[in-house]
Structures are given as C-alpha cells and as structure tokens.
Amino acid sequence: MQNQKMMKQLQQMQTKMAKMQEELETVEVTGTAGGGAITVTANGHQRILSVAIEPEVLEEGAELLADMVLAAVNDALDRSRELASQQMGSLTAGLGLPPGLL
Numbered sequence: 001m002q003n004q005k006m007m008k009q010l011q012q013m014q015t016k017m018a019k020m021q022e023e024l025e026t027v028e029v030t031g032t033a034g035g036g037a038i039t040v041t042a043n044g045h046q047r048i049l050s051v052a053i054e055p056e057v058l059e060e061g062a063e064l065l066a067d068m069v070l071a072a073v074n075d076a077l078d079r080s081r082e083l084a085s086q087q088m089g090s091l092t093a094g095l096g097l098p099p100g101l102l
Contacts, residue, residue: 013091020087021045029083031076033068040069042076044084
C-alpha cells in the first residue's frame with residue numbers, strides 16, 4: 001500500500017515537473033547593468049531572449065560596453081537560475097527528499 005502511495009506521488013510530481021518546465025520556458029527575467037543602460041532578458045531555461053543597449057552607452061567604448069553586457073547577461077542568468085531553483089523547491093516541498101536529490 002505504501003508503494004502505491006509513493007508511486008502516485010512520483011507520478012504527480014512528474015506531471016507537475018513537466019508543467020513547471022513549460023512555465024519556465026515562457027517566464028521572463030531581466031538583468032541590467034550600467035544603471036539600466038544595458039538590459040538583458042532571459043527565460044527560465046537560462047536562454048537569452050533579448051539584449052537592449054541605450055544609444056548613449058555606445059560612446060563609452062567597446063571594452064566598457066562589453067563589460068556591461070557581460071554583467072547584464074550574468075545578472076539575467078542568475079535571476080533565471082534563482083527562479084528555477086525556487087520553482088523546484090516548491091515542487092519537491094513535502095516529499096521528504098534529501099536536498100539536491102533532484
């Protein structure tokens with residue numbers, strides 16, 4: 001009886017995980033740098049969707065521009081990973097699984 005209950009919980013979790021993966025595909029997070037001069041948008045799967053650069057930042061030079069783009073990309077990816085981690089934590093809450101198992 002216990003095995004049936006566990007199997008049912010695992011099937012429910014698989015269904016929820018598939019739905020969560022779909023949601024992460026459509027959710028967007030934004031990373032910025034240079035006081036908003038560079039804006040990078042990513043989805044919940046850590047895919048970069050867009051990069052926006054304010055025209056006045058182009059006058060700063062290639063090296064500074066590259067640094068700001070890199071910082072904005074890393075900010076967006078950090079936010080994306082954090083979102084995915086939160087979603088996974090809510091999915092596995094209450095299952096009694098050891099941390100890091102999934």
